[in-house]
Amino acid sequence: MALSEKQAKRNAYGEELRERRERAGLTQAQLGKLAVLSRSHIAHIEAGRRLPSREDAERLDQALNTGGVFVRFLPDANLAAFFEEVAELEPQAVMIREYQNSLVPGLLQTEEYARAVFARGFPRVSDEKCAENVRTRLGRAKILEDSLTPEVWALLDEAVLRRPVGGYRAMAEQLRHIVHLGEHRIRVHVLPFSVGAHALMESGVTLMRFADMAPLAYVEGLNTGTVLDSPAVVEQSLVSYDLALGDALSHQESLALIRAVAEEYEDAQRPAHP
Incomplete structure (x- = not known):
């Protein structure tokens, strides 16, 4: 069964986060500490089960020094x-x-x-x-x-x-x-x-x-x-x-x-x- 568009975006987001985390030599727990997020939250994002809020994405960008990549990767939404x-x-x-x-x-x-x-x-x-x-x-x-x-x-x-x-x-x-x-x-x-x-x-x-x-x-x-x-x-x-x-x-x-x-x-x- 083909993935839904939303699920495909979550998967892509999670893969990008995992790749950049591993490139930085960080475990999920270590990244969570730097970004003030729980390890389980990081795990769910990387597994494609969740997307971060904009605020969480900003903290991920800051922790990984990615220059706003994770904020820009969030899907556009007409939501608070x-x-x-x-x-x-x-x-x-x-x-x-x-x-x-x-x-x-x-x-x-x-x-x-x-x-x-x-x-x-x-x-x-x-x-x-x-x-x-x-x-x-x-x-x-x-x-x-x-x-x-x-x-x-x-x-x-x-x-x-x-x-x-x-x-x-x-x-x-x-x-x-x-x-x-x-x-x-x-x-x-x-x-x-x-x-x-x-x-x-x-x-x-x-x-x-x-x-x-x-x-x-x-x-x-x-x-x-x-x-x-x-x-x-x-x-x-x-x-x-x-x-x-x-x-x-x-x-x-x-x-x-x-x-x-x-x-x-x-x-x-x-x-x-x-």
């Missing part, structure tokens, strides 16, 4: 630099577990919802750039076209449902989309306000499992994001997710709540009768 590695990892995952406390996860966003998110970002971007960002985000959802892999669980704080991003019509459409996905493709669980404090309330998180490498966690803040591959940190994140999931509504109860909130938005659009 800190998210590039995650976008490469998502299609390889066999399971993705998301928790979001304020926004619908990118994989589940509708066009109008995504446009509203990008339109409120800073610094402001042109209409053309906003449209490109939306297309890129919607393109990520193609991994859901496979009916089996990856398995996706979306754990949503009730605040995600209640914040009318893009207005009532856009929000109703977005929630109906989540219901449709929940009925046919993914699992959805809502953490209602009544739960109060829970194990994930401090941060959103994405957890990914793979067939051929260890699980990873990804956390994101304002203008920054970090892929976490420390086994202890990933395990702690998985346990926190499970604890929060235990406080959430069931899949069917969650879909019922999402439908009800979508109806509230739809009712709010209708003109009031005299």
Whole structure:
């Protein structure tokens, strides 16, 4: 079977890194120390399983004195630099577990919802750039076209449902989309306000499992994001997710709540009768 274009690029990137590392007389562990990366991360890159983030590529260039080769070798992508590695990892995952406390996860966003998110970002971007960002985000959802892999669980704080991003019509459409996905493709669980404090309330998180490498966690803040591959940190994140999931509504109860909130938005659009 022919390699996909993305896999071929990952393989080429890994071969280039391995060749230049060996030419410098460094082990993976030694290069990792110089570039402030884990040995396992270096190993995954060289094996073609992962691409580095732009920041990691810059550190590899500095450690190997390659004059920007590894940054230039990264594929062009209309993504925030800190998210590039995650976008490469998502299609390889066999399971993705998301928790979001304020926004619908990118994989589940509708066009109008995504446009509203990008339109409120800073610094402001042109209409053309906003449209490109939306297309890129919607393109990520193609991994859901496979009916089996990856398995996706979306754990949503009730605040995600209640914040009318893009207005009532856009929000109703977005929630109906989540219901449709929940009925046919993914699992959805809502953490209602009544739960109060829970194990994930401090941060959103994405957890990914793979067939051929260890699980990873990804956390994101304002203008920054970090892929976490420390086994202890990933395990702690998985346990926190499970604890929060235990406080959430069931899949069917969650879909019922999402439908009800979508109806509230739809009712709010209708003109009031005299």
